Amino acid sequence: MTSLMLNEDETMLRDSARGFLDDAAPVKMLRTNRDSGRAYDPGFWKEMAQMGWTGVLVPEEAGGSDMGHRAAGILAEEMGVTLAASPFISSAVMAATALRGAASDRLSGIADGSAIYAIAVDEGTKHGPEKTALQAERSGNAFRLSGRKTFVADGGSAGRVLVLARTAGAPGEAAGLTLFDLDADRAGLSRSARKTVDSRDHAQLDFDGVEATGDDIVGELDNGMAVLGLALRAGQAALSAELTGLSAGAFAMTAGYLKERKQFDRIIGSFQALQHRAAHMWSEIEVTASAIANAGRVLDESPDExxxxxxxxxxxxxQTAKLVVSEGVQMHGGIGMTDEFDMGFFMKRARVGAEWLGDYGYHAAKVAAARGF
Incomplete structure (x- = not known):
């Protein structure tokens, strides 16, 4: 039976991450990043690399710690508590998982933080890798990529991009897709920043005859989902962990307010109706945390399943993040709606996180299919 309890190394990782993030990346850093026009603090990313976080899924022989997906989830969850912005999920989780599956020699760059990747998959308003239409047409011994990728997280700042392109078949088919590892500055590739409510780095990538060779292929021709599929699941699990940490951070802020705010000469946390709502939030966070722990363990032990x-x-x-941030804003009353108060940042990140890598409907359909419905 899979254990959901943290082992000694994971407990130490969580405790060290919590202490570091409280000091190095409090919620106010997100406001600083937003107001200065940057997606994240490069100095913070460098510190993460020095602590070994960027190599959590990289083999030891490539400079990583190889602690596994449960450990990556612990880090993502702690980042969610303080809304710490970085390309961790795109680069250290998804790109590392994909390149590891293809035995790439670029893993060492991910481990030391020098190589930052974005994952260019979706082309529409919803997540759907099989819907890829971006064409990679053969041109002699090479390929020319033409098309557009939307909602590419960390797409504006990444130095390299893993691009899913169609080399055979038709949109809607999983077969015929190939994954390419490209330099973000390659001729014909243009990037346009796209503002999102969470003040993170998202971009639209346009490909106009971008040349790629066989050496740029990650995995096998026409079978890119073999390596990308696991990478996407790794990213979805880490993002889920971040959203759960976000829920915990928003709940802590709300609970603190309930213990301090007075109305009619009484602490509002003494009102039974608010107590019931707070208990509901706490219960949902705890149940969700168990699902997060299980996802990490299963990825480590049975990745194909x-x-x-x-x-x-x-x-x-x-769903838990949606509940907690909505209740948090309501319980804070008028100040919960203002930009000067941090609760709104939790709501905005929760909204973007809900859409990235598949929304509730997408994953509910996956669960139904797995259960035979």
Missing amino acids: SQLAVSVAKARAT
Whole structure:
């Protein structure tokens, strides 16, 4: 039976991450990043790399710690508590998982933080890798990529991009897709920043005859989902963990307010109706945390059978975050709606996290399919 309890190394990782993030990346850093026009603090990313976080899924021989997906989830969850912005999920989780599956020699760059990746998959308003239409047409011994990718997280700042392109078949088919590892400055590739409510780095990538060779292929031709599928599940699990940490951070802020705010000469936390609502939030966070832990364990122990566990985690994390941030804003009253108060940042990140890598409906359908419905 899979254990959901943290082992000694994971407990130490959580405790060290919590202490570091409280000091180095409090919620106010997000406001600083937003007001200065940057997606994240490069100095903070460098510190993360020095602590070994960027190599959590990289083999030791490539400079990583190889602690596994449960450990990556612990880090993502703690980042969610303080809304710490970084390309951790895109680069250290998804790109590392994909390149590891293809035995790439670029893993060492991910481990030391020098190589930052974005994952260019979706082309529409919703997550759907099989819907890829971006064409990679053969041109002699090379390929020319033409098309557009939307909602590419960390797409504006990444130095490299893993691009899913169609080399055979038609949109809607999983077969015929190939994953390419490209330099973000390659000729014909243009990037346009896209503002999102969470003040993170998202971009639209346009490909106009971008040349790629066989050496740029990650995994096998026409079978890119073999390596990308696991990478996406790893990213979905880490994002679920971040959303659960976000829920915990928003709940702590709300609970603190309930203990301090007075109305009619009484602490509002003494009102039974608010107590019931707070208890409901806490219970949902705890149940979701168990789903997050399970997803990480299953990814480590049975990666090919992880879709159900990951989709349960993402669906639950999405709904829990929505509940907690909505209740948080309401319980704070008028100040909860103002930009000067940090609660709104939690709501905005929860909204973007709900859509990235598959919304509730996408993952609920995955769970239903796995259950035979």
